[in-house]
Amino acid sequence: MIELNKENFEEEVLTAEGTVLVDFWSPSCEPCKALMPHVHELEEKHGDKIKFTSLDITKARRVAIGQKVMGLPVIAIYQNGERVDGVVGDEATTKSVKELIEKFC
Amino acid sequence: MIYDVVIIGSGPAGLSAGLYAARARMSTLIIEKEAAGGQIATTDEVANYPGSVENVTGPALVSRMVEQAEGFGAKRITDTIESVDVTGKVKILKGENEEYQAKSVIVATGAVPKHIGCPGEKELTGRGVSYCATCDGAFFEELEVFVVGGGDSAVEEAMYLTKFARKVTIVHRRDELRAAKSIQEKAFKNEKIDFLWNSVITDLKGDGLLETMTVKNVKTGEETEIHADEDDGTFGVFVFIGYDPANKLFEGLVEMENGYIVSDDNMKTSIPGVFAAGDNRVKSLRQVVTATADGAIAATQAEKYIEENFEE
Ligand SMILES: Cc1cc2nc3c(=O)[nH]c(=O)nc-3n(C[C@H](O)[C@H](O)[C@H](O)COP(=O)(O)OP(=O)(O)OC[C@H]3O[C@@H](n4cnc5c(N)ncnc54)[C@H](O)[C@@H]3O)c2cc1C
Numbered sequence: 461m462i463e464l465n466k467e468n469f470e471e472e473v474l475t476a477e478g479t480v481l482v483d484f485w486s487p488s489c490e491p492c493k494a495l496m497p498h499v500h501e502l503e504e505k506h507g508d509k510i511k512f513t514s515l516d517i518t519k520a521r522r523v524a525i526g527q528k529v530m531g532l533p534v535i536a537i538y539q540n541g542e543r544v545d546g547v548v549g550d551e552a553t554t555k556s557v558k559e560l561i562e563k564f565c
Numbered sequence: 566m567i568y569d570v571v572i573i574g575s576g577p578a579g580l581s582a583g584l585y586a587a588r589a590r591m592s593t594l595i596i597e598k599e600a601a602g603g604q605i606a607t608t609d610e611v612a613n614y615p616g617s618v619e620n621v622t623g624p625a626l627v628s629r630m631v632e633q634a635e636g637f638g639a640k641r642i643t644d645t646i647e648s649v650d651v652t653g654k655v656k657i658l659k660g661e662n663e664e665y666q667a668k669s670v671i672v673a674t675g676a677v678p679k680h681i682g683c684p685g686e687k688e689l690t691g692r693g694v695s696y697c698a699t700c701d702g703a704f705f706e707e708l709e710v711f712v713v714g715g716g717d718s719a720v721e722e723a724m725y726l727t728k729f730a731r732k733v734t735i736v737h738r739r740d741e742l743r744a745a746k747s748i749q750e751k752a753f754k755n756e757k758i759d760f761l762w763n764s765v766i767t768d769l770k771g772d773g774l775l776e777t778m779t780v781k782n783v784k785t786g787e788e789t790e791i792h793a794d795e796d797d798g799t800f801g802v803f804v805f806i807g808y809d810p811a812n813k814l815f816e817g818l819v820e821m822e823n824g825y826i827v828s829d830d831n832m833k834t835s836i837p838g839v840f841a842a843g844d845n846r847v848k849s850l851r852q853v854v855t856a857t858a859d860g861a862i863a864a865t866q867a868e869k870y871i872e873e874n875f876e877e
Contacts, residue, residue, distance in 0.1 A: 489700040490607060490624055494600030498643075518703055528773040530799065531691030531701045548691035550677070553598065555645060555661055 461503060464515040469523050472513055474541045479564050483514040484524055484534040491552070492533040498554045499535065502561050509565045510537075537564055567655060568594045570867050571667035573646050573814075576603020577853045578843025579673035580630040581860030582867075583639035586671075589868045594667070595634070596660065598645035602627030603675045604808075604844070605853055607697045608718075609725050614853045623699075626853070649814055651839050654874070668875055669838045669867040672815060672826065673860060676808035676844040676851070681713065685769035693775025694802050698722040701801070702729045709794060710801040711736050711778070713766060719805035720744040720752045726803065727757040734759045736766060738783055766802065774799040810845040822847050832863035838870055 462472055464482065473480050483499050485492035496514075503512040517524040517532065527536070527543065535557050536546035545563065547556045569591035572579045579595055580602075586593040600606055608623040617626055635641065644660035651657070651670055658665040678696040680686055686694055695701040702725065710730040712723040715737035721744070723733050735742075735752070740762045742749050752758050761780065767788065768779035776799060781788045793800045810824045820827040820835040825847040832840040842859035844851045 486700070486703060488609075488703070489697075490600045490602065491697070491700060521704060521706065525704065525774075525799075528692055530693050530704045530774060530801070531695045532697075533700075534691055550690070550696070553645070554643065 461500065462511065462513040464513050464520070464523075466520045466523055469515065469520065472511075473538050476511065476538070477540060479510045480538040481510050481512050481561065482527075482534075482536045482538065483512070484517055484527075484529050484532055484536065485514060486517045486532060488518075489532045495533055495535070495552060495554065495557060498557060502558060506561055506565050510561065535560060537561075539564075566592070566666070568592045568665065568667040569871055570594070570669050570671060570864065571596065571656070571658060571665050572671040572673055573658065574603065574673035574675055574811075574843070575601045575631075575641060576673060576675045576843060576856060577605055577627075577630065578675065578856035578860040578863075579603070579671070580627070580634050581857035582671045582673060582842055582864040583634040583641075583860075584630070584637055585861045585864035586867060587634060587637035587639035589864065590638075591864075591868060591871070593639040594665065595639055595641045596644050596646060596658070596665065597641065598643065598661075601631050601641070607699055608722070609699050610721065611853060630857075646814060649818070651818065651836055654838075656838060668871050669840065671832075671840045671842055671860070671863045671867060672812075672834070672845065673842045673856075673863075674811040674814070674845050675856075676810050678804065679807045679809055681766055681769075681804055681806065683767050683769060685771070689769050689771055689775045692773065693771060693799055694769060694804065696804050698725050698803055701803075702726050705730045705801045707731050708797050708800055710734070710803060711761075711766075711791075712803045712805065713737075714805035714807075715739060715742045715744065716805065716807070717744045717748055720748050722803060722805055723758055724748075724752060724755060726801075727755055730757070730801070732759060733757055734761055736761045736764050736780065738763065738765050769802065771799070775802060778802065808844065808851070812845050830862075831866045832859055833866065838867075838874070840867055 575597035840863035
């Protein structure tokens with residue numbers, strides 16, 4: 461999983477080609493931390509088709525808000541720099557994240 | 566394998582049940598679909614659980630409960646139970662990943678936050694509308710935040726949010742708070758906290774992020790639009806207006822009242838071998854202290870039930 465920050469977000473996500481998953485999280489977000497191992501597992505399975513990245517919003521709050529993310533957890537899918545799909549908040553469960561990822565494989 | 570006890574949910578009720586069941590040397594499995602800890606894992610301060618003094622956070626309390634339950638041998642697994650067949654002697658629980666069998670079941674599925682139910686709420690969740698202050702508070706640094714509700718959770722979470730927000734306004738449908746007096750006193754003293762009495766939110770709007778909300782005065786019927794400060798561009802709405810029991814799995818199977826499972830003092834439901842514990846049952850106080858008590862009783866009763874109904 462590529463760790464994103466203020467500096468590399470543009471390059472890794474917005475100007476990247478292909479499909480990129482961004483896991484928006486923060487250290488105080490328990491639901492986010494609970495999801496994380498499952499996202500890692502899915503990366504092992506599908507990492508060849510989707511680039512997996514994560515952004516700790518406490519280190520890049522403005523970047524997240526710039527992406528209209530103002531609540532966690534968010535697992536978003538970008539294609540050629542455009543956010544095309546994602547699951548947010550309560551809806552982000554191990555099941556919905558798996559289904560989301562499988563849609564893009 | 567047929568477990569002695571399978572517990573659905575690893576909030577305080579499920580973890581306490583797991584601790585007691587495993588300690589009684591029953592084979593015990595706790596199934597959880599999300600993070601361990603349930604609702605209490607989403608709060609920064611648990612000040613009223615006996616013994617949890619000096620800044621005990623929800624996650625800290627939960628991690629100790631997990632450690633303790635596992636220490637006695639309870640097994641934990643991540644799965645979502647999707648359907649159950651609990652009328653027979655061996656109870657069958659069908660999860661998203663696996664199927665589980667048990668001699669007894671403890672239903673500790675807790676509750677989920679109620680939504681306002683107004684237009685725009687769903688679309689703007691995670692875009693200004695939130696149900697978890699510890700998850701999302703940090704986004705609102707120096708911004709304005711509204712907290713909906715008047716109970717303990719609403720007022721405590723409002724105080725937590727003052728760590729980030731420039732101003733926090735509690736929007737409450739009555740003209741006085743329901744929260745404990747000690748909590749109220751702190752809130753009234755907090756200079757960042759303001760109140761909007763007799764008010765409910767009837768509409769939320771925004772293009773990408775929350776920008777405008779409509780607040781209705783329930784006394785006068787008057788509706789007012791509140792817009793985000795121009796420099797901010799957005800604001801937050803945190804909702805703490807109560808909870809709905811997470812009992813869908815058992816609808817039509819066990820006796821319920823307004824969606825809550827009916828159980829006796831021994832946590833027995835209308836089905837032998839099925840026990841309820843925590844926020845999902847009919848009771849007068851839904852807190853960690855009562856959830857853990859329910860869990861303990863349910864586990865000891867499950868042990869008794871197994872002794873009486875299964876040969877060694
Ligand atoms: C913001 C907030 C602040 C609070 N502050 C306090 C406080 O200071 N003091 C206090 O005493 N109480 C507090 N409470 C209340 C307290 O959190 C609850 O009373 C307590 O968590 C109830 O425990 P429970 O185990 O019954 O349910 P929950 O905590 O709701 O846990 C139920 C668990 O079951 C899981 N589950 C549900 N369905 C399934 C399924 N089908 N398959 C698998 N798993 C499932 C859920 O994911 C969840 O983890 C607060 C609550 C909130 C929301």
